Amino acid sequence: MDLVKWARIKSPWVLHLNTGGCNGCDIEVLAALMPRSDVERFGILLQGSPRHADLIVCQGPITKQMRDRVVRIYEQVPEPKFVMAIGSCACTAGVFQGCYNVLGGIDKAIPVDVYVPGCPPNPAAIVDGVMKLLTKLKES
Amino acid sequence: MPKVTIPVGPQHPALKEPINFMVSVDGETIVDADMNLAYSHRGIEKLAESKTYLQNIYLVERICGICSHTHTTCFVQGVEELMGIEVPERGLYIRTLVAELERIHSHLLWTGVAGHEIGFDTLFMYTWRDRELALDLLEMITGNRVNYGINTIGGVRRNIKAGMKDQILKHIGKLEERVQYYTDMATTESTVLLRAEGVGHLPENEARKFCAVGPTARASNIPTDVRKEDPYAAYEELDFELITSDSCDILGRLIVRMQEMVESCKMARQLIENLPSGPIRAPMSREVPAGEVVSRYEAPRGECLYYVKSNGTFYPERLKVRASTYANWPAVVYSLKGYYIADIPLIIAAIDPCMSCTSRVAILDTKDGNERKVLDMDYLRTYGIKWYKEHGRGVRRR
Numbered sequence: 087m088d089l090v091k092w093a094r095i096k097s098p099w100v101l102h103l104n105t106g107g108c109n110g111c112d113i114e115v116l117a118a119l120m121p122r123s124d125v126e127r128f129g130i131l132l133q134g135s136p137r138h139a140d141l142i143v144c145q146g147p148i149t150k151q152m153r154d155r156v157v158r159i160y161e162q163v164p165e166p167k168f169v170m171a172i173g174s175c176a177c178t179a180g181v182f183q184g185c186y187n188v189l190g191g192i193d194k195a196i197p198v199d200v201y202v203p204g205c206p207p208n209p210a211a212i213v214d215g216v217m218k219l220l221t222k223l224k225e226s
Numbered sequence: 227m228p229k230v231t232i233p234v235g236p237q238h239p240a241l242k243e244p245i246n247f248m249v250s251v252d253g254e255t256i257v258d259a260d261m262n263l264a265y266s267h268r269g270i271e272k273l274a275e276s277k278t279y280l281q282n283i284y285l286v287e288r289i290c291g292i293c294s295h296t297h298t299t300c301f302v303q304g305v306e307e308l309m310g311i312e313v314p315e316r317g318l319y320i321r322t323l324v325a326e327l328e329r330i331h332s333h334l335l336w337t338g339v340a341g342h343e344i345g346f347d348t349l350f351m352y353t354w355r356d357r358e359l360a361l362d363l364l365e366m367i368t369g370n371r372v373n374y375g376i377n378t379i380g381g382v383r384r385n386i387k388a389g390m391k392d393q394i395l396k397h398i399g400k401l402e403e404r405v406q407y408y409t410d411m412a413t414t415e416s417t418v419l420l421r422a423e424g425v426g427h428l429p430e431n432e433a434r435k436f437c438a439v440g441p442t443a444r445a446s447n448i449p450t451d452v453r454k455e456d457p458y459a460a461y462e463e464l465d466f467e468l469i470t471s472d473s474c475d476i477l478g479r480l481i482v483r484m485q486e487m488v489e490s491c492k493m494a495r496q497l498i499e500n501l502p503s504g505p506i507r508a509p510m511s512r513e514v515p516a517g518e519v520v521s522r523y524e525a526p527r528g529e530c531l532y533y534v535k536s537n538g539t540f541y542p543e544r545l546k547v548r549a550s551t552y553a554n555w556p557a558v559v560y561s562l563k564g565y566y567i568a569d570i571p572l573i574i575a576a577i578d579p580c581m582s583c584t585s586r587v588a589i590l591d592t593k594d595g596n597e598r599k600v601l602d603m604d605y606l607r608t609y610g611i612k613w614y615k616e617h618g619r620g621v622r623r624r
Contacts (some may be wrong), residue, residue, distance in 0.1 A: 105266060110291025110372040113335070117361075121356040145561050149268055184276065187270040206291065206372050 093221050094166075097129030101139035101163065105156050105192065107129055107146020111173035111206040115143055120210035125213055136162040142169045143217070144198075145206075147179040148189045160196045170200045170215055177201045206223075248277055254566045254613075256488055274545040279305055279379060279514055282542065287373050292335065293405065295328045297524040297547070298377040303458060304521035304534040305379050308514050315460075315502040317381030321495045323459040324331065326366060326490040327440075330401060332361035332526035333483045333490075336575075337408060340480065343571045344421040345611035349411075356404040364395045366390060381507025386498075394498055402491040409484040412477075419616065422477040426561040426573040429474055436556040440528020441486065441575050444470045445478035452524035463500075464493050476576045525550050527577070568610035 101220040104112055119132055120139050133139045136159045146154060160167070174180035179190045192198050199222075202215040250258040270289060274312035275280050286297040299321060303371050306313060313321075334357040341349030368374035368384060386394075412418055428438070433446035440486050443450050451468050453461045469485040517537035523530045528550030536542040554577040562573050 108288045108291040110288070110294065113291060114372060117354065117358070120358075121351055122355060147268065148503075175288075180423050182270075182273070183275045187269045205288070208371065210293055224602050 091223070095223055097131065098140045098168075098220065099131050100135045100136055100146060100217070101133055101136050101142045101159075102141055103144050103146055103156070103159060105146045105176070105195075106149035106150045106177050106188070107173065111145035112177070113143065115207055115212060116173060116186045118212045123209045123213060125216070127219065128216075134164065136160075139163050140166075140168065141214075141216075142167065143172055143182045144176050144192045145172045146168060147175040147182045147185075148192060148195050149187050149188075150189060153189060153195050156192075156195045158202075168219055169196055171198045172202050172212060172215070172221065173207060174203050174205045177203050178204060248468050249366040251567060251610065254568075256565055256567065256570075258563060271545050271547065274542060276541065278512065278540045279502065280512070281541065282378060282545070283379070284375065286545075287375065287545070289378075290330055290549070292528065293328060293525045294373045295324050295377070295414065296523055296530050298374075299325060299459070300521050300523035300530050300532040300622070301534070301545075302377050302379050303523070304414065304532050305514060307519050307521070308517050308534065308536055309379070309510060310515075311380050311508050311510060313381050314505045314508060316385075316504050317506045317508075318460045318505060319497050320367070320384075320499050321377065321384045322388060322464070323386075323494055324374060324382075325459065326494045326497070327360050327364050327367075328374075329488075329489050329490045329526045330405070331357050331364070333487050334360065334408075334528075336483060337480070337580050340476075340575055341418075341575050343575045343607055343610075344417070345607070346417050349418075353408065356401070359397060359401050363394060363401075366397075368392065370522060378507060382509040384509070386501065391498055391501070398491055398494050398498070403487070405484070405487040405491055408428045409481075409488060410485050418480070419477065421433060422475065422480055423473075424475050424477075425565060425569050426479075426576055427474055427564075428557055428561045432559060432560055433474075437530055437553055438528075438557040439550050439553045440525070441479055441482045442554050442557055443466070445482045446474045446488070447472040450520045450529075452529050457523055458523065460497065464496055476572060479576050500504075513538070514542075515614075527551055528553060542617050566613070569612055571607045592618045 102112070102115055117123065119130075121154070131176050136142070140163075141165060142160065144156075169192065172175050175182060176192045179185075179188055182188045183190075189195070200219045202211055204211055206213075228593050248329040250256070270285060274285055277285060283298050283302060286301045287294045289297050336352035338350040338357070340352065341347065345609045365371050366375060367386060367390070368376040376384055406416070428442070428446050430447045433443050433448055438446065439450065447470050449470050452458070453466075466489045468487065469482050472480050473481075487495050514536045516536055518535040520531070521532040521534070523532075530550050531546075531548040534542055535546070537543040558574055559578055562570065562575075565573065
């Protein structure tokens, strides 16, 4: 395993992005970073800038207004990049299917690597999703 | 290069309102503030017209992930009034219990975010840790941590089993202890006092003029609370105090929220101890008689308003939502004036708004003419913490 890959698996930096959701998943993602789950002990660190991130954690369906912005943020993340869709809305637009301003799940705008369904998923499920992605990376 | 902003904070008003503050400054002092509301919404109100009343409960629950119980209760209350359903006592008690626990979790969350804005991250971590206690209770009662799905037209969907009572009381005891700790901290901890005292002043007459609601109004000494004025659910039978503060600043808003949590713990205890027996919901038909209704509810952030119009079918003809954050924006614009750029994050955070909405602030320097800088919330927060470190607290404004 080369050094960069090793470092990436040991410490994935995360960008937290709300694309028009209800904030339910946002607070669960934040709760995963808080003392009880404390994912920082696995090296998972929240980043403010997409240019520093390895992994985009998306919540919420894609609204018409957010679409271009999401694509732009995705393009700013350096390669190799990964996307996680957190929550039913991010997977399939969930309860907002049929809203005139909603395009659908995150995969309508950018490619997604891991889907974590649930409304909202438990912090433990979110951590599990990250771990699944890391395992996939290790094997690749 | 356009600056990309990442939402840090959690609260979200009913419709997603990306808000843009145009702040004019003279050096460090804010001279004028203006805001633009543009809607990047999903179209929930329109979608509601094509779903049945029962389906709509689950839709409105997902308007906001933090006060999800607010929206469902406000909605079902209106529909129940249209249908003329009498909700059983036990159902109302469970509904109120979930509402009060939600208030505790929401206020704790806000305290953490406010702590984060002033650079007091220890407080952020502490409150979010203790917030898990409230979430555990909610999970025990409703089965979910965030979107509870407990309300239904005519009552609630899940009962409180006999064995759960002691566990709930034990948890509430723990919460009471922690909440008391934060109440003491808010009035003595110098890190908080330095940044919150005298900042974001909103006098009583101005708060009235701008129709502020919730803790923002109560901190300006306006005794307004739907739970007292127009009691719904089980509030009429509860013994609690309406908390106000006459300091009219951010410290006041902090203290009001802290003491409200103490009151909420008290109420939760009363609700569990006096839980009546009997059914938890009344039978309902799927058809709602024609008519229109306005329903009020005291959300953690203030008064939430629902308007439901029925035309006698399975589907509502019109659903209108006015969430509490929306009512508080004009007050924010007023309280920004005369303070420093370094105070912007805290003053905006003080009404407990949707942070993702307020991520963009444009600064207009009146001295240099029309120079415009777009700053994001993260930058402003760091700037504020640094500025106060350099200038100390001798500087007071207005």
